[in-house]
Amino acid sequence: MDSVQIIEIKENVLADNGLEAQRIRRQLKEEKTFLLNLMSSPGSGKTTTLLRTIEHLKNDLRIGVMEADIDSAVDAEAIAATSVKSVQLHTGGMCHLDAGMTEQGLQALGTEDLDLAILENVGNLVCPAEFDTGAVQNAMILSVPEGHDKPLKYPLIFTVCDVLLINKIDVLPYFDFDMKKVVEYAHMRNPRLKIFPISAKTGEGLGAWCHWLWEQVDTWQTS
């Protein structure tokens, strides 16, 4: 088992989360580090998708990962095994991360030598969507077994995300999941949402997603 640095993060007492998030983004811009906030339900495949994404991009980008969890370090151990820099953030029961909590993670991770920092947020479609973490872009995973009606039921997260990964497309034959409808519903919430159908298990669709992510990092660093 790989040894993982575990950070017990404290709840933010700042009055203005939005201002703090802007401050984080300015700092990241100076350091040329792109921060991606990755959100989803529990069990949609965040960690497996991250492992695949790291595999695709680790020769081109210096990557660091913050694994936020209420408890346990199972995800951070999986990430640590890839040899990219990682820390485990324990939220002490909190259901989301805000900008101040994210900053504690960024400081523990150390971002000055990173092109891409990824925050794996707490598995939850409700609360994380309400807090700007200071990320440059927000990504969300929805997995096929969860159903195509989720943009109707959890509107905010689809509105605040820049990109949606529809994961577990390898099990499409076994579920009543309507890809056309989910795209229609998601675009109802957010017409600019970029959507990639993927299977983190088989690798299908990962190339297109990783190329897009690489382009976002490149634009952030050079524009």
Place this chain on the structure above:
Amino acid sequence: MDSVQIIEIKENVLADNGLEAQRIRRQLKEEKTFLLNLMSSPGSGKTTTLLRTIEHLKNDLRIGVMEADIDSAVDAEAIAATSVKSVQLHTGGMCHLDAGMTEQGLQALGTEDLDLAILENVGNLVCPAEFDTGAVQNAMILSVPEGHDKPLKYPLIFTVCDVLLINKIDVLPYFDFDMKKVVEYAHMRNPRLKIFPISAKTGEGLGAWCHWLWEQVDTWQTS
């Protein structure tokens, strides 16, 4: 499309949620109404499981359902089609229900003529676990695609539940889900947790679960 009563519930301002929950349970005991609080991640199959459960029990019990959602009425419409009494609760963005919010739902539903009232809580493994709703028992659904490590990552909800339904066992062949491990992890959190593997899609395991639920209602009404 069936017409559904939609209740915009307001956040509770009561200082002591626990006291309010006890008050609700005393009232339910007098009315001989059993309240089940059903929790899970988004997309684990709460509504389909409810539809199956209603089908099994509607000849023996007078059932009413409260569908809590941040937005939309798609679940309540599905329940209304079964002809059991139902209301849709809109939480206005709130990620959970507390006792005061549940009581607004119970009043809208009307419980004096019900044996079994079911609250389908907001899809979320974190926040709903923190609030006693006044339910007689708490049930949770974990679905196979979510993975067997969830009791390690979301400890509280497994601790506060009386019964765990492991849903979507029809797709076990397509996922790396270890039934022995999930039972071991869940019992680590809560040795008294009753566990039923089910498939709401095929109906497998539903009989045992519904018989157990019927027994709980009967005990509540007669003891």
